[in-house]
Amino acid sequence: MQSDGAGLYALMLRSRRFEEAVADLWSAGRISAEMHLSIGEEGIVAGVLQHLVDGDAMALDHRGTAPLVMRGVDLVSLLREFLGEPDGLCHGMGGHMHLFAPELLAASSGIVGASGPAACGFALAHQHLRPNNVAVAFFGEGAMNQGMLMESINLAAVWSLPVVFVCKDNGMCITTPAKKVTGGDLCQRAEGLGAFAISVDGSDVQAVASHAEKAIRRARRGHGPSFIHATCKRPDGHFLGDPLLRIVRNPVGELKSKVGPLAKAAASVQGASVGRRAASLGSVAAMLTRAGKMHLAGHDPVIRQAKRLTSAEREVVEATVREEVAAAVRAAIDSTEARA
């Protein structure tokens, strides 16, 4: 557990550097298929996880890398998992959306919303077997429209389960703006399900940490679940190779195959009225504009926290992290190469 400013910085930076390394391996074609990173969300994850102790559990969604790294999973074993190796964290069977670490009581799911029920189950086991432990659920704001997640907040409330529901709100569900598909207010919704609700700027890790402290204390004392709504920006879009970002970053190359059919479709006889078609094209344009704005700018939790430290503090952390991540990558790749 790291409770000081430098500790929080170290937690986040470790995750950031690790995920950057993962992105490189992915880009090189060494990791298959979808890869959802938490870059930009580290403030939320670190602010919550720094309060966890042995025996606490985590229910993760499709962005499980950062939480596992921050909880101290073996970095080499995680990388080996991403590489699909038999000596990976899950013996190469789970892959990045299905990461399981029994020793950390950490379970993932690629099914949106599934971390809600999963956290409840861990918390129920805590009630019986480990009365002072808590379970944390991580999920996006889009998941709040998935029934099982709402059900699980209610279940946690009526059973007074020690769960902290952490909603990482980047405002986007793949390509769909959350506003467009979310009625009402998420904190009000959570309160209407019986949780204690908190709203916080997720790019400020210390703010998250102090709110999370309250939520976790409540849970440990048997006062039931909380809902932390934390905002964030995610510069990499939905997953590595996000097609919207590809268009934004390489419009000429990516659009040549897409613009033709799009223009043709928009201009075809039969179809919606001109006004409606214009609205559609407007929506498409707006979607690309939004994608173009997906950079961290002032919202990078790592940079914000760095500014709170002295340069000496920063440098110690940075050097340690750089070294640690580089060593892990080297070890993970070396053993593959050795086997080959």
Place this chain on the structure above:
Amino acid sequence: MQSDGAGLYALMLRSRRFEEAVADLWSAGRISAEMHLSIGEEGIVAGVLQHLVDGDAMALDHRGTAPLVMRGVDLVSLLREFLGEPDGLCHGMGGHMHLFAPELLAASSGIVGASGPAACGFALAHQHLRPNNVAVAFFGEGAMNQGMLMESINLAAVWSLPVVFVCKDNGMCITTPAKKVTGGDLCQRAEGLGAFAISVDGSDVQAVASHAEKAIRRARRGHGPSFIHATCKRPDGHFLGDPLLRIVRNPVGELKSKVGPLAKAAASVQGASVGRRAASLGSVAAMLTRAGKMHLAGHDPVIRQAKRLTSAEREVVEATVREEVAAAVRAAIDSTEARA
């Protein structure tokens, strides 16, 4: 559409008398299996349905009889359905939990919560094909913990669907007190999902009618969904032959097979602490006490409305309804007997 006090009374009384006749047929063993009535809920159903017009749709739960009767389904065909006859409303294929009336755009489901999505689908079809029509969803307060229902309120909100979600709150989910399994406040929950929420005493049909009027007007104007939370009492428990009510009404007969094992279980070595066992027995006793209190008393919407009418008005309605229901029962049974 009946909008006057006597009209509301007629709607409710027709349903009441019809369901009483259904209960008789059920008791006589002529109707199979589960039979959930709406006796006690008529104020809610009538208050909402009196505003419906041709082309409006209804999504029903396991208590579909009253809404269908009040919307004017053919009573004989409904009874014939309950009797499982090939000339019944659904040719004897659906039965009382699966009632479908295409001409009324009325669909039922025995799956708790399913009326939510069903109402959204009807409402979506309205948006495209019948822009001034609405869809009403009926369900119990227990259904508000079913994910698909919560999802559907949100869906209706973000698509501005013309849906009125009607929660008939009798405080009980079969044998479970709703309070015990429901966190937060249902109106707040609905608001947190983007609906306009209204709370009303469901035993006052005129109050329901005036609130429902607002909700339906909003929907017809394209202003999106409302959530009506209406309280009620249900004297027949969950379904006909409710085992809790049987115990309450015939404690000696019903308990002799149950008390022995219960006492034995509560006294067995190994098990929970004495305190916890006492708490369990207390819960069981409380459950039976609650069941014993399941009578309408001052909450009978039919009687409350009757008091608002002159005795002349009442008598006209009562005579008409008595005659109509009796004729329907006679016709339904006669054709069975004729065939036998």
Place this chain on the structure above:
Amino acid sequence: MREMTYAQAIEDALMQAMASDPRIVVFGEDVHAIRMNLFARFGESRVRPTPISESAFLGAGVTAAMGGLRPIVEIMMVDFVAVAADALINHAAKVEAFSGGRWKVPMVVRIACGGGYGDGGQHEQALWGLLAQVPGMKVVVPSNPADAGALMLSAIEDEAPVLFMEHKLLADYWLDYLADGGRTGLDYQVPEAGARGVVPDTWGSIPIPAAQVLRAGRDLTMVGVGVAVHRCLEAAERLAELGIDAGVVDLRSVSPLDVDTVCAELAKTQRLLVADEDYKHFGLAGELAAVALEAGLQPAFQRVCVERTIPYDRRREVEVLPNAARIVDAATMLMSARTPSPLSVTHTSHSRSPGH
């Protein structure tokens, strides 16, 4: 040896298991009432009523098991599993594989199933064939009190998720709640030997799979689970009168299937009749045809299953379910189809031996 009902047997086995293992917890809708005796003895912390939120509490069952409990999660009727199928298909069944074998899900899901009492097509399904498709879960369907108690123990002891499917026609309390409601004189063709029977004084588990040959037969082999087993036994009596010697195998578990026991019987008769209350296509009946062929057998084959949505009308419902009359007809057709060719191929072993 004691005699008890199917429902009592399950409760009795649960009492025994829960008394000796505090990690066993029961939750589901209305369990304080439906499991009143367990509730009175073990208290609310171990016997907890839930909201009507199957996705949440079945999903919670998975991680509760991963977190060290032995949860018994109750889904009132198998039809309602449809609202929470994700917890089974994508989670319970897959955690062991996903974790590289490092994490198991010792959860029992107790589910009422089956028809024959007039509740209609959304409340009387079997669905064991559908659930059995997903690798990583076991599905047991006891047909009598002794098996019901024993298989409940087997399910609890298993490190894999086990769906324990309890037939509503065999469990008297379900029939009382859902069908009779205190009325008397209504007839649901309850198979007596399934609803009540002799059970051991102390419960012990039985291995899964462990099909049981309830009746040896020279002419054909009838295979099923749950109530269908009793319909087969009834049909076998009638067939005997017609001079046809029909055997009956109670699979007891749908998944895994006890291929050895089935094929050993089939090797003798070369005729397979599956009686299944589940849907006809893509399910248990088809699987049995496949395992017979895989074993190198070439049985004549008939299946008596549910072919459409179960009708509400009791009279049509009875016709649609696998009843003795339909089974007898199918058996007669099987007999006339062809004379079995002398056994030319010995069957190969496909599952571990039944262990009895």
Place this chain on the structure above:
Amino acid sequence: MREMTYAQAIEDALMQAMASDPRIVVFGEDVHAIRMNLFARFGESRVRPTPISESAFLGAGVTAAMGGLRPIVEIMMVDFVAVAADALINHAAKVEAFSGGRWKVPMVVRIACGGGYGDGGQHEQALWGLLAQVPGMKVVVPSNPADAGALMLSAIEDEAPVLFMEHKLLADYWLDYLADGGRTGLDYQVPEAGARGVVPDTWGSIPIPAAQVLRAGRDLTMVGVGVAVHRCLEAAERLAELGIDAGVVDLRSVSPLDVDTVCAELAKTQRLLVADEDYKHFGLAGELAAVALEAGLQPAFQRVCVERTIPYDRRREVEVLPNAARIVDAATMLMSARTPSPLSVTHTSHSRSPGH
């Protein structure tokens, strides 16, 4: 005649259908982006993105169809159907029966499915066998552009709910989004003839069921859907080199099954090999064994299916899926199992004729 990709064919058929029938609406997650061209042409009211609420919007699809629309509801991947299975199992499939045939549900559910690109066991399932179990729904699985477009029309025209399952290895945009992400040089063994091909100038529907004999064979009959069909074709080439003449049948629809076409082929070869990307037990492969036996055939039988949770590791994934090497092995075993006995029983007809 034009040439297009699998994905373009579906879009093209949809353009044609949506232009002529304003009742067709499309909704699902991210459809404004995934179906950008439809969105641009038909506007948001007919191509609507949804919240991540599969239960709500799939359930809404059922009554939208009952209310007069012809909805095409998109579920991103079949694995996610598990969170909304109730809408299919208890509603879409049953309304026609429940209403005594008075109300139909002309809904299409468009679903991406299938594996082979390293996304892991919760994102690569097939599940068509599971969904096909429930009476009242149809399931189509096109294996090439021409069928994909035509079957989309068939699905739209059908008065019953139809699950249209689109394989991610055949639909280039899925592979680009989920697997490549702009990377080049990665290999997923995409069957070329499935991903791109000749299609008609104007789309017309094809009847369901209508299996297609892609390759006649004297020695054995290989049956499958989707990508497995191409694996069979590949295996057939290799088998030809070994002197084995293997036929290939593309079922095109899982439910209903075109029993006649399959059995007509089987009657010639007496050897059945099912290659199925779905789970091995209780599914399509078993059903095909059953229909063969029901037709009085006694084929030697092998199935090459997925037997466990699909591994994430690409190397193991490829082994677990039905690949040409596994199919060739199984075919070789089939050939050595026994010489087919001379055809003694003619097969009886079990489904309406294939219509081509």
